[in-house]
Amino acid sequence: MLRNFAQRDMNRQNSNGRRFCLFPDQNGPQRMRISFATFTRFLLCIGILIGVTTSCTPTGGGDNSALLAAAIPSGGSGAQACLEQWPFASGAYLADNSVNAALDAGVFGDPTKATNKICGGGWTTGSTDVYSTGSSSECESGETCIVLEWTGKRVTNATGIDFVVYENAFLHGTNPNSRFLEPVIVEVSIDGNNWCGWNPTYSGSSSATDLRNPANYSDLAGITPVVFKQSDANSLTAADLFTETTDGYGTHLKGGGDGFDLDSSSFGNSGSGCNTTLRDSIRSSGFVYIRLTTAYSRNNSSYPLASDSFDQKADIDGVVARSVTNR
Structure with a gap:
């Protein structure tokens, strides 16, 4: 019955009377026919399948566990959908625009995924609502990055953590000290030309054990999984996103992600065009x-x-600031 239904649909002519062959025509010569529209839909589906397969093929070798963990519905883990509307009116502000970001054809090549919402998958699962950094005019030569901003706003220096970067880290197995990591260098700017950063450091060896150990990284994002997910089940407040807690996973922000403080002694230690004058101006x-x-x-x-x-390439879920003001 399924074949008869498909054959009936595919033997239809389009408005121009053109036919493409797929199933035998029982009323004429032994040829195969399919409508132009159906044939186009068929090719589109094949193209999408090939695109997804290509985008999800590892280039660095290794197993597919990270890909399988990230390939989940609704932008994150759990049954609760990730809501479109930002849940906080104040106290936590989502970076809502990208600057000259590279738009790639891959599954994770849409830069709006880094500005639309935070859809954390939790400690053991990645999110699909992320943007893989690309090569754009805002990056240093040969690098992959994304530049974000808060439309019409500037981020101001508050007490404690000033903003949180959410990347797609998650546990490699069940050990909290073994994680799938693609670390991120974080820099901020007033004019988009001169940048100040912290002191991003990796202190381990090239062994897989060291590379997955979060203790070997400092002043880098992409180290702590994203716990916060803007869903109906979310119980975190805006203040919670900038507040630390200690549990079986160690000491971390309640919503996960990696926090940065403009008053940190390491701020201003790196960055193209950074000096003490610019550092102090940003502070x-x-x-x-x-x-x-x-x-x-x-x-x-x-x-x-x-x-x-x-x-x-790092996979960016978004950035949330504690305090902003009009430019």
Whole structure:
């Protein structure tokens, strides 16, 4: 019966009377026919399948566990859908625009995925609502990055953590000290030309055990899984996103992600065009742009990746600031 239904549909002519062959025509010569529209839909489906397969093929070798963990519905783990509307009117502000971001054809090539919402998958699962950093005019030469901003706003210096970067880290197995990591260098800017960062450091060896151990990283994002998910089940407040807690996973922000403080002693230790004058200006007046760069693309010796990194690109879920003001 299924074949008869398909044959009936595929033997229809389009408005121009054109036919393409697929099933035998029982009323004429032994040829195969399919409508032009159906044939086009068929090719489109094949194209999507090929595109997804290509985008999800590891380029760095290793197993497929990370890909399988990330291939989940609704943008994150659990049954609750990730809501479109940002849940906080104040106290937590989502970066809502990207600057000259590269638009790639792959599954994770849409930069709006880094500005639309936070859809954390929790400790053991990745999210699909993420953007893989690309090569854009805002990056340093040869690097992959994304630059974000808060439309019409600047991020100001508050007490404690000033903003949180949400990337797609998750546990590699069940050990909280073994994680799938693609670290990110974080820099901020007033004008989009001169950047100040912290002191991003990897202190381990090139072994898989060291590369997956979060204790070997400092002043880098992409280290802590994203716990926060803007769903109906969310119980975290805006203040919780910037508040630390300690549990079986160690000490971390309640909503996960990696926090950065403009008053940190390491702020201003890196960045193209950064000096003490610019550092102090950012501390006193705030910043407009944030640049997230896959650390491996800046220096693959200083920031090596485990072999199961699929494309050597960080996957950005978003950035949330504690305090903003009009520009």
